[in-house]
Amino acid sequence: MASGTNSVSLASVSGESAQRLIASAARKASEIGKPMCIAVVDHAGILKAFLRMDGAPLLSVGISQDKAYTAASFGLATDGWYDFIKDDAPLHTGIVHTPRLVVFGGGFPLFEDGQLIGGIGVSGGHYTDDMEVAKAGMTDNGFAVD
Amino acid sequence: MASGTNSVSLASVSGESAQRLIASAARKASEIGKPMCIAVVDHAGILKAFLRMDGAPLLSVGISQDKAYTAASFGLATDGWYDFIKDDAPLHTGIVHTPRLVVFGGGFPLFEDGQLIGGIGVSGGHYTDDMEVAKAGMTDNGFAVD
Amino acid sequence: MASGTNSVSLASVSGESAQRLIASAARKASEIGKPMCIAVVDHAGILKAFLRMDGAPLLSVGISQDKAYTAASFGLATDGWYDFIKDDAPLHTGIVHTPRLVVFGGGFPLFEDGQLIGGIGVSGGHYTDDMEVAKAGMTDNGFAVD
Amino acid sequence: MASGTNSVSLASVSGESAQRLIASAARKASEIGKPMCIAVVDHAGILKAFLRMDGAPLLSVGISQDKAYTAASFGLATDGWYDFIKDDAPLHTGIVHTPRLVVFGGGFPLFEDGQLIGGIGVSGGHYTDDMEVAKAGMTDNGFAVD
Numbered sequence: 001m002a003s004g005t006n007s008v009s010l011a012s013v014s015g016e017s018a019q020r021l022i023a024s025a026a027r028k029a030s031e032i033g034k035p036m037c038i039a040v041v042d043h044a045g046i047l048k049a050f051l052r053m054d055g056a057p058l059l060s061v062g063i064s065q066d067k068a069y070t071a072a073s074f075g076l077a078t079d080g081w082y083d084f085i086k087d088d089a090p091l092h093t094g095i096v097h098t099p100r101l102v103v104f105g106g107g108f109p110l111f112e113d114g115q116l117i118g119g120i121g122v123s124g125g126h127y128t129d130d131m132e133v134a135k136a137g138m139t140d141n142g143f144a145v146d
Numbered sequence: 147m148a149s150g151t152n153s154v155s156l157a158s159v160s161g162e163s164a165q166r167l168i169a170s171a172a173r174k175a176s177e178i179g180k181p182m183c184i185a186v187v188d189h190a191g192i193l194k195a196f197l198r199m200d201g202a203p204l205l206s207v208g209i210s211q212d213k214a215y216t217a218a219s220f221g222l223a224t225d226g227w228y229d230f231i232k233d234d235a236p237l238h239t240g241i242v243h244t245p246r247l248v249v250f251g252g253g254f255p256l257f258e259d260g261q262l263i264g265g266i267g268v269s270g271g272h273y274t275d276d277m278e279v280a281k282a283g284m285t286d287n288g289f290a291v292d
Numbered sequence: 293m294a295s296g297t298n299s300v301s302l303a304s305v306s307g308e309s310a311q312r313l314i315a316s317a318a319r320k321a322s323e324i325g326k327p328m329c330i331a332v333v334d335h336a337g338i339l340k341a342f343l344r345m346d347g348a349p350l351l352s353v354g355i356s357q358d359k360a361y362t363a364a365s366f367g368l369a370t371d372g373w374y375d376f377i378k379d380d381a382p383l384h385t386g387i388v389h390t391p392r393l394v395v396f397g398g399g400f401p402l403f404e405d406g407q408l409i410g411g412i413g414v415s416g417g418h419y420t421d422d423m424e425v426a427k428a429g430m431t432d433n434g435f436a437v438d
Numbered sequence: 439m440a441s442g443t444n445s446v447s448l449a450s451v452s453g454e455s456a457q458r459l460i461a462s463a464a465r466k467a468s469e470i471g472k473p474m475c476i477a478v479v480d481h482a483g484i485l486k487a488f489l490r491m492d493g494a495p496l497l498s499v500g501i502s503q504d505k506a507y508t509a510a511s512f513g514l515a516t517d518g519w520y521d522f523i524k525d526d527a528p529l530h531t532g533i534v535h536t537p538r539l540v541v542f543g544g545g546f547p548l549f550e551d552g553q554l555i556g557g558i559g560v561s562g563g564h565y566t567d568d569m570e571v572a573k574a575g576m577t578d579n580g581f582a583v584d
Contacts, residue, residue, distance in 0.1 A: 089524065203366045250383055
């Protein structure tokens with residue numbers, strides 16, 4: 001990070017980019033016929049844009065935001081968390097209780113030029129559906145999906 | 147703000163700057179003989195550094211963090227809030243119930259080159275004492291106090 | 293405060309003292325025919341002993357604990373808070389929203405040899421009743437009531 | 439514990455010691471190239487000092503504080519918790535749901551002359567990294583690591 005006397009410089013997902021991500025993801029969700037909640041948070045985990053499609057499940061309102069938050073928190077896709085903890089007993093037993101931490105798929109970090117600028121979280125179907133929808137949103141907008 | 151395709155660029159108070167602010171403020175609090183809690187949050191309101199001096203009041207642990215959060219939130223010193231709402235009945239009645247909003251002195255935004263990079267909050271004495279301590283921390287470290 | 297290399301020394305209300313305070317206060321509440329909730333917190337504001345007398349109001353369960361917490365927080369009786377803020381508009385408007393802060397009577401700090409060792413909070417009647425009950429508990433056990 | 443008529447005496451980590459612990463731990467985290475959050479709580483679990491190093495993960499802000507709280511709570515390192523519960527089915531299933539309890543490494547109790555005076559919690563890498571950083575902070579400042 002570059003820095004001033006009292007600061008470090010950061011990049012953070014823009015409002016326009018967050019809206020494009022949601023539009024693309026929602027288009028994919030419509031295609032597969034599963035209404036979803038789609039959340040984009042900035043690099044600091046704060047909600048940047050959100051859409052609950054008509055008919056998306058209630059619990060998904062919160063889960064989608066937590067997936068985006070988790071992804072932005074460590075720069076790790078939420079589906080990567082389960083692999084990370086499954087053979088590490090203390091984490092497997094304990095870290096799943098961390099407030100807002102989601103360890104199943106549907107949350108992805110957003111990187112630009114190697115900097116973590118935010119996260120996207122999708123919830124509404126099985127997590128494999130959620131992942132497909134989030135990835136479609138990212139790919140459409142030039143974000144790499146690891 | 148400069149921007150990439152998907153991002154805006156930001157500056158955020160560094161950990162070293164936050165620690166210097168706390169050290170300077172604590173020195174001033176010691177000078178006036180009032181132990182205080184001193185909190186620095188980043189541009190996104192997230193705790194960056196904190197010190198509860200020995201003997202500082204319990205309630206100040208939370209109040210100092212909320213003052214810093216409030217200041218970083220709108221880029222407005224907390225003592226400015228009361229003047230802002232006092233003759234506006236709906237705000238005077240209502241906005242004071244906002245979680246974490248503090249409308250008395252002791253919280254200041256931190257600006258560098260015109261960018262809001264964080265906030266400092268001090269609590270432990272009367273708010274006039276708290277303001278004096280926060281200002282000493284800021285002045286020592288090159289931050290303008292409006 | 294005396295101090296070790298890494299510590300300061302403190303005194304904190306004992307469990308036995310907390311129980312004596314509650315027994316004395318409850319006796320007084322019975323005498324005046326008003327069942328009350330009585331809470332004692334330690335110097336750090338953590339619940340040390342508690343009694344809800346039969347028939348004491350529901351809301352008093354929380355209010356009594358918050359009164360004790362407020363008193364231990366600044367070493368100030370809760371009835372002193374209103375006098376402190378009533379002519380200070382920003383505090384009068386704002387600080388009353390601080391979580392757990394109570395600005396009416398019934399909470400008293402507990403001092404021993406000049407050290408703040410905890411707080412007692414009583415709720416169940418008008419705050420003048422609550423104050424009478426708390427004071428009876430303190431006086432019976434050698435605590436000064438300012 | 440020594441005691442007065444109404445009190446027990448305690449020792450609690452000082453603000454200066456808390457700052458030294460954080461400085462030492464942050465130096466070690468820098469050395470190993472992993473930015474971390476470092477929290478010190480007093481003997482009562484109340485936040486005493488905190489630093490979020492530049493780039494430390496978001497979720498670590500809370501986890502570090504909870505690790506310090508857990509360690510100060512029972513005087514037990516957080517990595518000891520998993521061993522303690524792993525073969526005790528009711529605890530393994532249930533106690534992990536306790537708010538703020540962390541059962542993986544990175545939180546250590548702080549003892550001075552046999553008295554529990556606080557806790558340190560570190561989060562940012564794998565818990566083995568976190569433990570290394572916390573231990574470096576403790577060792578530098580004369581705290582025994584069991």
